[in-house]
Amino acid sequence: MTKTTKTISSCVFALVVAAAIVCVGQFSSPSSMLRTVLQMGAVYALIAVSMNLLNGFTGLFSLGQAGFMTLGAYAYAIFTIPVDARDGVYYLTGVADWLKNFSLPIPVALILAGLVGALCAYLVGIPVLRLKGDYFAIATLGFAEIVRIVMASTPLNRVTNGSMGLTKIPGFKSYYGIFIVAAICIALMVLMLNSTYGRSFKAIRDDEIAAEAMGINLAHHKQLAFVISSFFASIGGALMAMYLNAVSATTFTVAVTYYILLIVVIGGMGSVTGSVLSAFLVIAAKEWWLRPLDQEQFIGGFKIPLLRSGFRMVIFSVILMLVVLFFRRGIMGDHELSWDGIYGFFKKTLPSLFHRKNKTQDPEKEGGANG
Amino acid sequence: MSAILQNCLNGLSIGSIYALIAIGYTMVYGILRLINFAHGDIFMMAGYFMIICMTDCLIPWYISIVLVIAATVLLGVLTEKIAYKPLREAPRMSIMISAIGVSYLLQNLATYLFSALPKAYPSIDFLNKTIKIGNISTSLVTFITPILTVLIVVFLVFLINKTKVGMAMRAVSRDFETSQLMGIKINNVISITFVIGCALAAIGSILYFTPRPSVTPLSGSLPGLKCFVAAVFGGIGSIPGALVGGFLIGVSETFIKAGAYSEFSDAVTFVILIIVLLFKPTGLFGEKTTEKV
Known part of the structure; x- marks a missing residue:
């Protein structure tokens, strides 16, 4: 294939995807499963790519994604809940004085949410990034738990509404908002990965000591990857809060981190397109295709055994385990989806x-x- | 004064349960270099096994305990054979991801089988008896837990330092391949490690849930993490370390819970983890390792 045909094919492909999303947006009912799957898929794709940037590309095995999602979601919620809705949301403890008449437009709040996550990542990264391998994983996991506990604590009642969580979080008026934000964020990360920084990340992943010998500043690059990944994870958390309209300390538990990690693994550690594909596939499977397993089904007069509420998740996790055990490289391995690859x-x-x-x-x- | 003593006893009690589970983490990590994320969920499953035995099948408690330990061991060994053994040659991260997958699967399986609602834990009358020592009144289980744990740890240290199996374990944890060349059957050693770890998790689960009202599918995940913190604190790979780490975490947690900032008790545990990792990554009793190029 020549370069021009590839570019044309890529443009056509992008147009087809955009057209498909527009079609779904225009012609499906607001409650249709396809809409839900596409929107959630976009959010999870963003978070999965941000995790992949750290775990797959830089080789820093972080399990703190849920913590940054919590930070982003809370930051977004605190800054955007409409002023006249505030009293209703904080009905128990009242709202802090500085927040009372304070509300930001959505795009500003999104970026701010990202910055809050990035700042925390910077501060946490200074000590934690000195740890190696499993210890780094467990320390970031601990950080995520700390964030969750602090957010739900009573001293922050007037800001985060304690364990009650925040509701009435405004979202984009348009159905396409989430897609646009997710697409911009993923595109920014792809640009980053294709730059010299991205190549340095991969060098660090493949061999830290060799990378250092080649003149890559390990501490600086690890810090950078951690901050950027957290920035986008926080935006992902904010999008999630927007989608759910509510957030509480139990929204993003350790299980959410595990779930995203499994999405990344299924897509392939070190492949952006893999993460995006697998986010949509996994969400569709979990929320849609496996849904019938949760209800009792009959074939003729025969009742299929085992089917009842909860069976879907068992089958879903069995599938995940099968992928982890037997298709360790995931859908894409560490390759990107390309026309040559498809051919x-x-x-x-x-x-x-x-x-x-x-x-x-x-x-x-x-x-x-x-x- | 008596309040402090009371807290100390409670702390030691919960701490020794943490220690029992931490030993499972530390032994598996010592041999496979794997953070067994599923260990907390195996502990949770042991809680459900007890409910099945005593509430559903009405088996007396002394037989139930044996059955629960056997079932938990079986579950742990099966997990190892199915989810970890095929990945022995794979990069270390794959096996850790597999452990995370097992944890996810066990939680969902428990939700499916026993529903997400809390299930009442059967009470063992003999263990819940209240006893008085001086001014302190406590249930028997709180009192015997630390004693039982110390006995188990002494036994384990003896097993590891004096017996042939223990020697094989130490060899495997030092160097996987060389010990294989020396004729040690690695798979047996790993299975034995899981048997010990899961048996202790089952005992820990009985002691942990007896004074508590109920079990839910997620009730293993936070204690699991805390026990891992205890293992890291004491120095991963060291059994006396796990005991000391468990005691320290348990006592500090109990005192914070008794104080003004009770809601931060779990957060403090993780802050302790991060501080320990920063200043003494090998923990209190851990061995130093150097990285080879």
Whole structure:
């Protein structure tokens, strides 16, 4: 394939995706499953890519994603809840005085949410990034728990509404807002990964000591990856709060981090397109395709055993385990989706198509020569 | 004064339960270099096994305890065989991700089988008896837990330092491949590690849930994390370290809970974790390792 055909194909592909989203937005009912899946998929894709930036590209195995999502979600909620709704939200303890008549427009609040996450990541990163491997994972996990506990604590009652959580969080009026924000954020991360910084991250992942010997400043680059990943994870958390309209300390538990980690693993550690694809696939499977497993089903007069509420999640986690055990590289491995890759894939998996042509041609030729 | 003593006793009691579970973490980490994220959920499953035995099947408590330990051990060994063994040659992160997957699966399985609502934990009358020592009144279980734990730890230290199995364990934790060349059956050693870890988790679960009203599918995840903190605190890979770490975490938690900032007790545990990791990453009794290029 030449470069121009590739560019044209990419543009066509992007247009098709955009058109599909617009079609769903225009012609489906607001409560349709497809809409939900697409919106949640976009949010999870953003968070998965941000986690992949850290875990897959830089090789820093962080389990603190939920903590940054909590920070972003709370920051966004605190700054955007409309002034006249505040008394209703903080009905128990009253709202802090400095917040009373204070509300920011959505885009500003989104960026602010990201910055809050990034600032915390910077401060936490200074000590924590000195740790190696598992210890880093467990320390970030601990940080996420601390964030959750602090957010729900009584001294912050007048800001975060304690364990009650915040509600009435405004979102984009338009259905497309979440997609646009997620797309911009993912595009920014892809640009980052394709720059010299991205290459340094990969060098650190592959061999820290060699990377240091090549003149890469380890501390600086790790800090950078951590801050950027947290920035986008916080924005992801804010989008999530926007989508759910509510946030509380129990929204983003350790289980959420695990869930996102499994999305990243299924997509392939170190592949942005893999993470995006797997986010949509996993969300669709979990929220939509496996949904019938939660209800009792009958074939003729025969009741299928085992099906009842909760069975969906069991099957879902069994599938996740199968992927982790037997398809360790995930959908994409550490490759990106590319036209060459797709071409190669079809050539490899459908060799019969290519071969049969040759075989049917060969005897004719031979026959012709003999005749 | 008596309040302080009371808190000390409660702290030691909860701390020794943490220690029992922390030993499971520390032994598995020592041998496989794996943070077994599923360990907390195995502890939770042991709680449900007890409910099945005593509430659903009406088996007397002394038989139930044996059955629960057996079932938990079986679950742990099966987990190891299915989820960790195929990944022995894989990068270390894969096996950790697999452990996270197992944890996720066990939580969902428990939600499916026993529903997300809390299930009442059966009370063992003998253990819940109130006893008085001086001014302190406490239930028997709070009192015997630390004693039982110390006995178990002494036994384990003996097992590891004096017996052939223990020697094999130490060899495997030092160098996987060389010990294989010396004729140690690695898979057996790993299985034994999981048997011990899960048996202790089952005992810990019985002691932990007896004074508490109920079990939920998520009730293993936070204690699990705290016990891992205890293991790190004491120095991962060291069994006496796990005991000391468990005691320290338990006592500090109990005192904070008794004070004005009770809601931060879990946060303090994790702050302790981060501080320990920063200043003494190998913990109190851990061995130093150097990284080879």
